[in-house]
Amino acid sequence: MKSMRSMSALALGLALATCVMAEARAQAKPAPTSAEGAAQAEGGNGSMGQFTGAGGDPALGENLYKSKCASCHDTPSGRIPPKAAIAQNTPTFIVSALVEGVMRPMAFGMAPHDIASVAAYLSARKDGGLGAGVLEAPACTDKPGAFTLAGPAWNGWGNGETQGRFQPKPGLSAAEVPRLKLKWALAYAGTRNGQATVAGGRLFLASSSGAVYALNPQIGCAYWRFDVPGGSRSSVTVGKLANGRYAAFLTGWTERTAYALDAETGALIWKTRVDNQNEVQMTGSPVLHAGRLYIPVSSAEEAIAIDDKYECCKFRGAVVAVDAASGKVAWETFMGPEPKPFKKNPKGVQMYGPAGAAIWGSPTIDARRGLLYVTTGDSYTDLAMDKAEAVVALDLKSGAIRWANQLTKGDNYIIGCYGPTPRANCPSPSGPDYDFGVAPVLHTLQNGKQLILVGQKSSQVYALDPDAKGKVVWAHRLSVGGPLGGVEFGPAADRANYYVGISDIYVKDPKPGLYAFRIADGELLWSAPSPSVACAWKNPYCTGAISQAVTAMPGIVFAGAMNGHFRAYDSQTGRVVWDVDTAAPMSSVSGKETKGGVMDGAGATVAGGAVYVTSGYQGRSGASGMVLMAFSVDGR
Numbered sequence: 001m002k003s004m005r006s007m008s009a010l011a012l013g014l015a016l017a018t019c020v021m022a023e024a025r026a027q028a029k030p031a032p033t034s035a036e037g038a039a040q041a042e043g044g045n046g047s048m049g050q051f052t053g054a055g056g057d058p059a060l061g062e063n064l065y066k067s068k069c070a071s072c073h074d075t076p077s078g079r080i081p082p083k084a085a086i087a088q089n090t091p092t093f094i095v096s097a098l099v100e101g102v103m104r105p106m107a108f109g110m111a112p113h114d115i116a117s118v119a120a121y122l123s124a125r126k127d128g129g130l131g132a133g134v135l136e137a138p139a140c141t142d143k144p145g146a147f148t149l150a151g152p153a154w155n156g157w158g159n160g161e162t163q164g165r166f167q168p169k170p171g172l173s174a175a176e177v178p179r180l181k182l183k184w185a186l187a188y189a190g191t192r193n194g195q196a197t198v199a200g201g202r203l204f205l206a207s208s209s210g211a212v213y214a215l216n217p218q219i220g221c222a223y224w225r226f227d228v229p230g231g232s233r234s235s236v237t238v239g240k241l242a243n244g245r246y247a248a249f250l251t252g253w254t255e256r257t258a259y260a261l262d263a264e265t266g267a268l269i270w271k272t273r274v275d276n277q278n279e280v281q282m283t284g285s286p287v288l289h290a291g292r293l294y295i296p297v298s299s300a301e302e303a304i305a306i307d308d309k310y311e312c313c314k315f316r317g318a319v320v321a322v323d324a325a326s327g328k329v330a331w332e333t334f335m336g337p338e339p340k341p342f343k344k345n346p347k348g349v350q351m352y353g354p355a356g357a358a359i360w361g362s363p364t365i366d367a368r369r370g371l372l373y374v375t376t377g378d379s380y381t382d383l384a385m386d387k388a389e390a391v392v393a394l395d396l397k398s399g400a401i402r403w404a405n406q407l408t409k410g411d412n413y414i415i416g417c418y419g420p421t422p423r424a425n426c427p428s429p430s431g432p433d434y435d436f437g438v439a440p441v442l443h444t445l446q447n448g449k450q451l452i453l454v455g456q457k458s459s460q461v462y463a464l465d466p467d468a469k470g471k472v473v474w475a476h477r478l479s480v481g482g483p484l485g486g487v488e489f490g491p492a493a494d495r496a497n498y499y500v501g502i503s504d505i506y507v508k509d510p511k512p513g514l515y516a517f518r519i520a521d522g523e524l525l526w527s528a529p530s531p532s533v534a535c536a537w538k539n540p541y542c543t544g545a546i547s548q549a550v551t552a553m554p555g556i557v558f559a560g561a562m563n564g565h566f567r568a569y570d571s572q573t574g575r576v577v578w579d580v581d582t583a584a585p586m587s588s589v590s591g592k593e594t595k596g597g598v599m600d601g602a603g604a605t606v607a608g609g610a611v612y613v614t615s616g617y618q619g620r621s622g623a624s625g626m627v628l629m630a631f632s633v634d635g636r
Helices: 034-043 058-068 091-099 112-122 174-179
Strands: 028-030 180-187 197-199 202-206 211-215 222-227 237-240 246-251 257-262 268-273 287-289 292-299 318-323 329-334 340-344 350-353 364-366 371-375 390-395 401-406 441-444 450-455 460-465 471-477 497-502 513-518 524-529 551-553 556-560 565-570 576-581 605-607 610-615 627-633
Touching: 058 112, 091 112, 174 180, 174 565, 174 576, 180 576, 197 237, 197 605, 211 246, 237 287, 257 292, 287 364, 364 441, 460 497, 497 556, 513 556, 551 605, 556 610
Parallel strands: none
Antiparallel strands: 028 222, 180 627, 197 202, 202 211, 211 222, 237 246, 246 257, 257 268, 287 292, 292 318, 318 329, 340 350, 364 371, 371 390, 390 401, 441 450, 450 460, 460 471, 497 513, 513 524, 551 556, 556 565, 565 576, 605 610, 610 627
């Protein structure tokens, strides 16, 4: 994750909430009316409290910016956003970064008015406070049908344990895709989004705002709402418990927790704290298999370490196995040994290592071999970490690591190391930040042979042999890649091909677009460079990068670009057969006008003849609306 990958969410260094722990127990509640939803959002379920974007003094904010921020943002490098890009975000968004996000160390000790003043000075936009853009799903008036997993479904991140992001039974044909029209749209709060899950006649959606909804997939009304303190970026996974009850599983973004909710009512079944490390965040979606929930663990420490006074670094990527019925932790496996003191940084602060190898993407289940596969991110210090930027296989029952293939060695990286004044915690040398942020795809060829498919921010695409400890079968590099380049959130695989989106923001000779490989031998079948279009939001930060996860169905590949365009490609030729600008105005189910923006993070889901996708991922350009759209043939 990125998930982001989630790591892509760190890209502009603005809004990754980290260690704010709201401990109030979340309560399920019936779907609110629009007015009720607005009141709840204004009250908030996080910890921002008195810190809002209102009432700031721009003149004071300018002075504070020059003394605390200008050295990085006036001459940015890597994933540090330029001042002009920050200006495209709302004051409340900027405040959230300073109070709860990766810029928290820079704002330490600042008074609320000072923080609001910095936001007022920087932002070129207005907002309506924390209630602006609140999710406004009208309550459903009809009761849903009996819950069953037998109907149309897209379950979890990759629509199955092997994470292929392929829908074999979409409920519409490739020939009908050019006739897709907007059926309904739902505006909702949050700066990051989970991915729509369709199961049991419901659509489940989580958001960084904390709202988790069960919606009617036909009309967008809400059956129930549950609030997660600290928000959620998880895709919901639905499964049947031993007692016959259906549960919706997800994770909390910043509170280190996993949840099981009653899929029919939204009532809490259990809540479990799954990890106690520094600066943990949960960005990858869990996967359910044989009565256990497998949860990836990532961290914001790579960004927090920009603070010279921070004791970098103590985090290790991990996988946690939880009993699906009770929430009891069965095992936790770390991607490295416990970090130990090894030197002091130039400011005299103790450093620890090895550290890093965050797991940004969803795990993949290999039932045939009794294994679970994950990909990992970079390491944070000078000390070698052999499971960083690797594909790692773990035993499903015990969590023991069976093998690991480190595909990039020596990539030691934290944010802030390429500017004119590198930070005290920077490793030497600083690596290129080539994280893996994708869920591995376990693909079965026609002859029964299986391959593990992964893509990396270096733009490298690999096929690995699961019977040879992850030995590389074939590999291709599509571009230069970089911190915001290459493969970010995830490709898709149909029965024969692997479809890869390339981002390539801020890299030399960028090659954003969609690429197709034949899985059997790795041959590049076609490439489709992103069309050059003008962004609806009318600012310079407009790119055709395909960072958002890709989705496939028979004959079609769906991919969203950062310029707001959502496209369908012919899977045999790469020709664009359908294109919609998600940043154009549209009506929400609340009756209000809304719009999307940047498309990034979680991708489209296809089920029951409809295509569901979110738009408005904040942090790239500020062109954000956060809207869930449902498309169907002729809008029916």
